[in-house]
Amino acid sequence: MTETEIFKALADPTRRAVFERVAAEGGRNASALREGLGISQPAMSQHLAVLRQAGLITEARAGRTVNYTVDPAGLAPLRDWLLRYAAFWPARIEALTQLLKEMDQ
Amino acid sequence: MTETEIFKALADPTRRAVFERVAAEGGRNASALREGLGISQPAMSQHLAVLRQAGLITEARAGRTVNYTVDPAGLAPLRDWLLRYAAFWPARIEALTQLLKEMDQ
DNA sequence: GCGATTTATAAGTATCTGCTTATCTATCGG
DNA sequence: CCGATAGATAAGCAGATACTTATAAATCGC
Numbered sequence: 144m145t146e147t148e149i150f151k152a153l154a155d156p157t158r159r160a161v162f163e164r165v166a167a168e169g170g171r172n173a174s175a176l177r178e179g180l181g182i183s184q185p186a187m188s189q190h191l192a193v194l195r196q197a198g199l200i201t202e203a204r205a206g207r208t209v210n211y212t213v214d215p216a217g218l219a220p221l222r223d224w225l226l227r228y229a230a231f232w233p234a235r236i237e238a239l240t241q242l243l244k245e246m247d248q
Numbered sequence: 249m250t251e252t253e254i255f256k257a258l259a260d261p262t263r264r265a266v267f268e269r270v271a272a273e274g275g276r277n278a279s280a281l282r283e284g285l286g287i288s289q290p291a292m293s294q295h296l297a298v299l300r301q302a303g304l305i306t307e308a309r310a311g312r313t314v315n316y317t318v319d320p321a322g323l324a325p326l327r328d329w330l331l332r333y334a335a336f337w338p339a340r341i342e343a344l345t346q347l348l349k350e351m352d353q
Numbered sequence: 354g355c356g357a358t359t360t361a362t363a364a365g366t367a368t369c370t371g372c373t374t375a376t377c378t379a380t381c382g383g
Numbered sequence: 384c385c386g387a388t389a390g391a392t393a394a395g396c397a398g399a400t401a402c403t404t405a406t407a408a409a410t411c412g413c
Binding site: 207 | 370371372373374379380381
Binding site: 256260263286288290293294295307311312313 | 400401402403405407409410411
């Protein structure tokens with residue numbers, strides 16, 4: 144849940160793809176998430192463990208399978224870190240517009 | 249300038265501290281930035297090179313010294329990536345408030 | 354020009370990381 | 384129970400990474 148854990152977890156492109164897949168198809172189990180990613184079962188398990196350790200996803204065991212979902216609070220430290228540098232953003236109004244659009248769903 | 253380069257550049261705590269220092273004391277040269285960080289001169293040079301490669305900072309040589317500043321466009325890909333998951337944020341209104349506060353300077 | 358200063362680069366090294374295969378545990382259907 | 388399935392873990396390994404010392408390149412004051 145530290146900034147470093149979160150940045151490191153997302154720095155690996157394969158693991159970032161895993162996270163993006165969890166976000167897109169929330170609530171699916173590890174085997175289902177693994178389809179099409181071209182990684183072995185242990186690799187997937189290790190990636191999910193790193194993401195969970197970083198607080199980015201949560202697991203819910205259901206019998207034999209484990210369902211993974213995005214932890215709503217997981218990205219907050221990253222958002223907060225980024226907001227500290229909002230003064231450097233090039234198109235702040237555009238960013239606000241986009242944020243509003245994302246929120247207005 | 250890719251997402252992976254940016255995440256990797258910021259994943260190392262020492263290098264993130266360097267970036268934060270460039271942001272806080274913009275326009276200073278490498279030696280000035282190095283004070284108090286407890287790293288060697290080559291280490292600093294290497295960290296700055298990684299940050300520059302990621303598009304997070306820009307350098308401006310001034311004679312013997314090189315001044316570093318935050319690249320305004322550098323964090324945009326990170327911001328855009330994060331905004332894709334705004335739907336998962338726990339306190340969206342609070343985030344908007346903070347963003348507005350940062351902008352209203 | 355010359356010594357000093359600033360920065361970059363080269364080379365070496367210890368540690369970290371992401372992967373693999375092999376194996377273990379737990380749960381399911383029959 | 385028993386074979387099959389889901390997932391985690393152990394162990395090993397190749398490559399990446401962050402650091403070091405040594406040195407090169409460029410610019411400064413004099």
